[in-house]
Amino acid sequence: MSLAWRVQVLALSLIFSTAHARASENTQNTNTDLVRQAFANWQQGKGSAFDLLAPDAKWTVAGTSPVSAVYASKAELAQAVRPITARLATPIVPTVRSIVAQGDVVAVLWNGTATALDHKPYDNTYLWHMTFKNGQIVEVTAFLDTYALDDLMRRVKPAQ
Template sequence: MNPAKRLASSLLLSLTVLSGPWSGVAAAEATPERNQRLVERAFANWSAGRGSLFDDLLSPTVVWTIQGSGPAAGTYHGREDFLRRAVRPFAQRLATPIVPRVQGIWASEDQVVVRWMGTATARDGAPYRNEYVWIFKMAGERATQVEAFLDLVPYQDVIDRIALADLSPAAPTGERQAP
């Protein structure tokens, strides 16, 4: 077979393989890795003080569920609802932003699981430490659902101990903070 016919046959065979029922396998395998890289990048930026994890990663219509019991536990509908009712009230009581230390990130299909530790200093000088597991359900390049696990006792202790009325107008906005 001459080289031109061999090339044409190879191209035809390649197109047949790519359009077959198994053609989605490579794309499906790429999605978990892509999602994991998106989450890794968002956490790296957060840790470095760049951007906002919530703006960078969450869909505006995200459904965020904090598991457990206590006033902060429950489901928040939309990024702004979550920021307004859970993130900002907590972050405004901190003197320093939470610094995340990722312990592991795993991805499977459209879900990414992050286990991380967060540390900060409250406005009264007391340390804040907590461990988190967040499960992101990704669609495109955004998380559309998040399930969060954390010890709500230290979170609620900061909320209860430091009144918002005691805060100066220069309080941090808390967009980079996490409950």
């Protein structure tokens, strides 16, 4: 292979890798912006991060506690969340602590605060590891104090 040919191959490789890196960075920034805006809306009572879920999104609550599980769709997750919100007098209000992104993955560390029906606070810290595809979340692994959530579920009777 001639030197000129090698230089051309190297130049093309650099162009393609730079273009790929730029496209990946743009996707990463877009996904981060979507998450940041969804949490801001949620904090203002105008939606939530759940609005970003694809209909067939897989949601895993990590751990081995009674509330740990895998949900195979947005609808299935909504059914699982309903008994939680039925025990709260106020919606959970998020406060984002940090957002980290790499490629199609965005991780957000956040605190959630609400008041339960028994007038006691429900406070938890969450880390959501979210994978995006075409602007929607397709997979989440949620880390949280599952025992704080289990305590809420056991302690408070749901609203009728």
